[in-house]
Amino acid sequence: MGQVKICGLRQAAHVEAAVHAGARFLGFNFFPRSPRCVTAAQAAALMADVPPGVASVGLFVDPDDALLQETLALAPLDMIQLHGHEAPARVSEVKQLTGLPVIKAIGVAAPDDLDALWDYGLVADMLLVDAKPPRDAVLPGGNGLAFDWRLLSGRKMLKPWLLAGGLTAQNVAEAIRLTGAQGVDVSSGVETAPGQKDSDLIRDFIAAADGGT
Ligand SMILES: O=C(O)c1ccccc1NCC(=O)[C@H](O)[C@H](O)COP(=O)(O)O
Secondary structure (H helix, E strand, C coil), rough: CCCCCCCCCHHHHHHHHHHCCCCEEEEECCCCCCCCCCCCCHHHHCCCCCCCCCEEEEEEEECCCHHHHHHHHCCCCCEEEEEECCCHHHHHHHHHHCCCCCEEEEECCCHHHHHHHHHHHHCCCEEEEEEECCCCCCCEEEEEECCHHHHHHHCCCCCEEEECCCCCCCHHHHHHHHCCCHHHEHHHHHHHEEEEECCHHHHHHHHHHHHCC
């Protein structure tokens, strides 16, 4: 099975559905303006029964040191996802500060955006290749928008990576086929409304991703 990350989990039933269906990464969102945001205490409760082998990932947007430390004091995350404008040097700092592996999200809309994959590949432990948010977007991710997957076709990456952006059970197998992704990440595509995850959609997505890898 390929690696699936279900991002923006807020309810225990959805965590359970994702784990039972075979998700390898669970994303807990600490960006205050997101409809998927959880507190550190809520994330800790959601993570309590996550089995070994499934990584709990904390998603942050340009976090300062205090937010990372305060969150980790309550929620024993396995990985940090940086989804803002963090420079490569900040990725290295966050790794050192937290002692955790870092996933860096890279927004892609055009060929020029791919240069960042190399720069961040030198410092991050994993890359998350997402659609670049439109200029007027409120959220830097989780917008349910796809990009032209053909941009990634045949591309060599320095680190393991996940494909994200507008993925659903209906399109994920084709996205994997076109990009060669070893893993995928989804948020909106397993929701009935922003922030409202659905267990059936989670199961359908993971089964479809498995069929594509
Ligand atoms: O999902 C959010 O609300 C969010 C807010 C701020 C920064 C990042 C956010 N999501 C990042 C993710 O990892 C999403 O899973 C990824 O962007 C794909 O989202 P979608 O297109 O909705 O599947």
